[in-house]
Amino acid sequence: MGWSNKNSHNLTRLLQEAIQLHQKGDLSGAEALYRKMLVSYPNHPDALHLLGVIAHQRGDNDKAVNYIAKALSFNPSAAFYHNNLGSAYLNLNKCKEAAQCFETAIRLKPDYVEAYNNLGNVLKKEGMIEDAEKKYRKALNIKDDYAESHNNLGSLLLGRGNCEEAIGHFQTAIALKPALAEAYFNYGNALKAVKKYDEAIEQYQNAIRLQPACVSAHNNLGNLLKRRKKKYEDAILHYLKAIELQPDYAEAYNNLADAYRTLGKFSEAIENCRRAINLSPDNALFHVNFGNVFHDMGNLDDAVRRYDTAMQLDAECADAHYNKSLILLLNGEIEEGFKEYEWRFKSEEVSDDIIIKRKTDIPELDGLPLAGLSGKTILIRKEQGVGDNIQSIRYIPILKKLGCTIMHECRKDLLRLFEGYSGIDYFVDDNAGCDFPVKPDYYVFLLSLPRILGTTLSTIPAHMPYLTVEDNQVNRWRNYIESIHQPQTTGHRLPLKVGIVWAGNPEHGNDRNRSCSLSDFASLASLQGVVLFSLQKGHGKEQLNNPPSGMRIVDLGEKIEDFCDTAAAILNLDLVISVDTAVVHLAGALGKPVWTLLPFVPDWRWMMNREDSPWYPTMRLFRQAAPGDREGVMNRIVKELEKLVFA
Numbered sequence: 001m002g003w004s005n006k007n008s009h010n011l012t013r014l015l016q017e018a019i020q021l022h023q024k025g026d027l028s029g030a031e032a033l034y035r036k037m038l039v040s041y042p043n044h045p046d047a048l049h050l051l052g053v054i055a056h057q058r059g060d061n062d063k064a065v066n067y068i069a070k071a072l073s074f075n076p077s078a079a080f081y082h083n084n085l086g087s088a089y090l091n092l093n094k095c096k097e098a099a100q101c102f103e104t105a106i107r108l109k110p111d112y113v114e115a116y117n118n119l120g121n122v123l124k125k126e127g128m129i130e131d132a133e134k135k136y137r138k139a140l141n142i143k144d145d146y147a148e149s150h151n152n153l154g155s156l157l158l159g160r161g162n163c164e165e166a167i168g169h170f171q172t173a174i175a176l177k178p179a180l181a182e183a184y185f186n187y188g189n190a191l192k193a194v195k196k197y198d199e200a201i202e203q204y205q206n207a208i209r210l211q212p213a214c215v216s217a218h219n220n221l222g223n224l225l226k227r228r229k230k231k232y233e234d235a236i237l238h239y240l241k242a243i244e245l246q247p248d249y250a251e252a253y254n255n256l257a258d259a260y261r262t263l264g265k266f267s268e269a270i271e272n273c274r275r276a277i278n279l280s281p282d283n284a285l286f287h288v289n290f291g292n293v294f295h296d297m298g299n300l301d302d303a304v305r306r307y308d309t310a311m312q313l314d315a316e317c318a319d320a321h322y323n324k325s326l327i328l329l330l331n332g333e334i335e336e337g338f339k340e341y342e343w344r345f346k347s348e349e350v351s352d353d354i355i356i357k358r359k360t361d362i363p364e365l366d367g368l369p370l371a372g373l374s375g376k377t378i379l380i381r382k383e384q385g386v387g388d389n390i391q392s393i394r395y396i397p398i399l400k401k402l403g404c405t406i407m408h409e410c411r412k413d414l415l416r417l418f419e420g421y422s423g424i425d426y427f428v429d430d431n432a433g434c435d436f437p438v439k440p441d442y443y444v445f446l447l448s449l450p451r452i453l454g455t456t457l458s459t460i461p462a463h464m465p466y467l468t469v470e471d472n473q474v475n476r477w478r479n480y481i482e483s484i485h486q487p488q489t490t491g492h493r494l495p496l497k498v499g500i501v502w503a504g505n506p507e508h509g510n511d512r513n514r515s516c517s518l519s520d521f522a523s524l525a526s527l528q529g530v531v532l533f534s535l536q537k538g539h540g541k542e543q544l545n546n547p548p549s550g551m552r553i554v555d556l557g558e559k560i561e562d563f564c565d566t567a568a569a570i571l572n573l574d575l576v577i578s579v580d581t582a583v584v585h586l587a588g589a590l591g592k593p594v595w596t597l598l599p600f601v602p603d604w605r606w607m608m609n610r611e612d613s614p615w616y617p618t619m620r621l622f623r624q625a626a627p628g629d630r631e632g633v634m635n636r637i638v639k640e641l642e643k644l645v646f647a
Contacts, residue, residue: 011037015046027054045075049084056088064088079109086118090125098122113143117152124156132156147177155186158193166190181211188220197228218242219252226259230506235259250279254286261293262512264627269293284314291323296627298601300327300608318346329604334460337604338451345445349509365444366452374403379428379440382409383447385505386563386582389414390589391605391615394461395449397423407440416564417467417586460614465591469567477568485554487531496645498524499533499556499570499587501578503540513599514580515540516630522548523638524577529645533573535566535583575644577637580606588616595640597633600624 018033031054037047052067068085075081086101102119106112120135136153139146154169170187173180188203204221207214222238225231239256242249257272273290280286291306304327310320325340344350365378380396382389389411400406400423407426410418415427426437444452455461487494503515518540525532525548532553534544541557556569567586570576576587576594580603587594596613598606598621606613606621613619620640622633 011041011044018047018050022050022054027057030054043074045071045078045081048074049078049081052088053084056084056091059091061088061091065092077108079105079112079115082108083112083115083118086115086122090118090122095122095126111142113139113146113149116142117146117149120149120152120156124152129156129160145176147173147180147183150176151180151183151186154183154190158186158190163190163193167194179210181207181214181217184210185214185217185220188217192220192224197224200224201229213245215242215246215249215252218245219249219255222252222255222259226255226262230512232259232263248279250276250283250286253279254283254289257293258289261289261296264296264513266293266297282313284310284317285319287313288317288319288323291320295323295327296601298627300330303327318343319349322347322349326604330602330608332457332607334450334455334457338455342448342451344447360443362440362443365442366448368442370402370452373399373442375405376403376441377405377407377438379436379443380406380408380449381443381445382411383445385508386411386414387580387585388447390467390563390582390585392446392449393418393421394466394589395446395453396421398453398461399423399449405438407436407438413562416562417469417567420468420470457614462614462617464617465589467567467586467589469564469571469590473564473568474571477565478572480559481533481554481556481569481572485531485533493529495529495531496575496641497531497533497573498641499535499573499576499578499583500524500553501535501576501581501583502543503536504579504581506539510599510603513601513627514603516579516597518543518551518553519548520630520634521577522551523634524641525551525553527638527641527645530641533569535560535569535576535578537566577641584619585616588613588619591618593618593620595620595622595637597630597637598623600627600629 014033014037018030018037021033022030031051034047034051034054037044041047048067048071052064052071055061055067056064065085065088068081068088072078072081072085082101082105086098086105089095089098089101099119099122102115102122105115106119109115116135116139120132120139123129123132123135133153133156136149136156139149140153150169150173154166154173157169158166167187167190170183170190173183174187177183184203184207188200188207191197191200191203201221201224204217204224207217208221211217218238219242222235222242225238226235236256236259239252239259242252243256246252253272253276257269257276260266260269260272270290270293273286273293276286277283277290287306287310291303291310294300294303294306304324307320307324307327310317314320321340321343325337325343328337328340362379378399396406396408405425406423407428408418408424409429410427412429418424419427428436500521502518502521504511506515508514521532524530534541534553534555534557536544537557537560544553544555547553560566560569563582563586566583567590570583570587570590570592574593576583576592577597578584578587578594579597580599584594584596594616596606596619600623602623605615611621613621622637624630625632
């Protein structure tokens with residue numbers, strides 16, 4: 001220490017005792033002893049420095065700077081003083097002063113790992129990413145088991161999209177320092193980026209276990225529970241915890257509002273949207289989220305106003321453009337709607353799982369004059385759900401008439417159905433990549449064709465049927481249906497054969513509102529002269545194991561392998577009644593009568609305030625009069641079905 005007087009022994013003992021308390025986390029006890037030292041020795045550099053460290057730990061970085069700077073005036077060669085002063089400056093966002101402190105610390109101690117790491121943090125904050133990476137790697141060259149630098153380098157690499165290398169550094173950091181909560185949090189972010197959602201959830205939970213006050217971990221965990229697990233109530237608890245810890249956390253209010261919206265708790269959603277916007281009025285995505293609440297409420301004008309506000313704040317806000325397109329299409333403004341719908345490729349609300357825009361050297365068709373396509377080979381890229389593909393396949397013959405060779409990237413479950421479709425020259429596997437029988441001249445996504453081909457509300461191609469099934473397939477299914485069900489005549493008539501579907505893909509963004517349960521269809525089973533046939537596949541089919549009491553239903557799903565089978569089965573029925581799934585598109589494309597059950601605010605293609613569909617002339621639409629009004633819809637269907645039976 002350089003102190004030499006008769007009380008030096010007492011001073012040393014007092015300092016050691018204070019440091020022990022400090023290391024145990026007893027900041028108040030340590031502070032009292034440091035101050036006691038300064039009573040007798042006002043210029044004691046270690047006491048001044050360590051008081052500055054306590055102030056830094058408590059978040060009072062201005063006080064920390066004052067104490068440590070004073071300590072340095074008495075001991076300017078202490079490298080760790082400079083390092084800790086730099087940390088205080090960094091917390092005050094004084095990056096220039098912080099960098100100078102860390103550089104001085106390194107000059108005084110060339111192997112000072114922590115100072116290299118901290119200098120990397122400053123450079124990263126200043127946007128000097130390559131220089132920051134060099135400092136982190138320098139720290140690890142000196143000490144390859146320094147957990148903090150592995151964590152920080154991983155975070156930097158993650159920000160640059162180098163997820164796999166980042167994951168390796170986070171794993172190393174955790175192995176070296178299992179109590180480093182930040183590494184678990186960053187590891188969770190990396191796992192989320194590579195779509196390992198279950199593992200990401202686990203790492204966020206680990207971060208919270210080690211650091212319960214980690215607000216970002218609560219927020220990010222809430223997002224995954226909401227979007228990937230559909231555990232909305234659990235997500236809400238984490239958002240509320242984040243807000244409790246940080247009452248001005250605007251993003252958490254926004255995410256909380258979105259969870260409430262999904263649950264149909266619109267008052268709570270509006271309240272939290274307003275809180276988020278009050279805290280951050282220029283955040284375009286917060287206005288998008290507010291618009292989504294109005295959209296789900298059916299207040300479409302207010303929704304559009306919010307989307308327009310978002311676009312005024314950020315003209316490139318893809319979510320605002322995309323969501324506005326859905327309302328334009330709902331309102332029948334087809335031309336403008338399909339233009340805005342192109343923003344789906346950039347929208348965060350449209351998952352990469354739904355539209356995979358692979359890198360390719362094949363040029364895009366978009367923007368080229370259609371008259372010049374004669375003799376060209378066009379690759380039609382599939383996208384989104386089965387229903388989207390069935391609805392939009394009708395555009396391929398129009399493109400074919402321009403003299404093109406058509407190559408279609410087709411889903412496996414649609415291949416047999418589409419094989420005989422007019423206009424398709426080649427099929428390629430939807431995972432084929434660039435392994436094409438003939439290299440295409442251009443590619444285009446299937447749902448971009450309505451815009452490219454100039455569709456208006458009055459020019460929707462609606463000549464039915466546009467899908468067919470070979471007679472031998474239809475006959476095979478007729479024989480199968482007759483083998484498992486012998487119809488009993490009602491009076492002089494055979495019973496009406498009605499196919500039903502009650503649940504769609506649970507991953508669909510609005511599945512909570514569009515799907516229902518088998519029990520919701522129970523009232524149809526009581527009608528004399530009606531036989532119900534289940535066309536249900538996948539999720540929801542298990543409900544057939546325990547049907548409502550007295551409900552008789554013939555299960556066709558056991559024999560259905562793909563949508564060609566479903567089509568052949570439908571062609572042997574009189575009517576299909578279904579929630580908004582691919583089956584209604586299929587029945588409509590086959591020209592069969594189909595009644596579609598719609599939520600209060602439906603998918604864009606069904607528009608608003610009409611009982612028919614310009615896409616499918618044989619379709620009738622049954623809409624909820626209020627959110628969640630499934631019973632009202634089924635009551636109307638029963639009445640209409642009775643009219644058919646007894647006509």
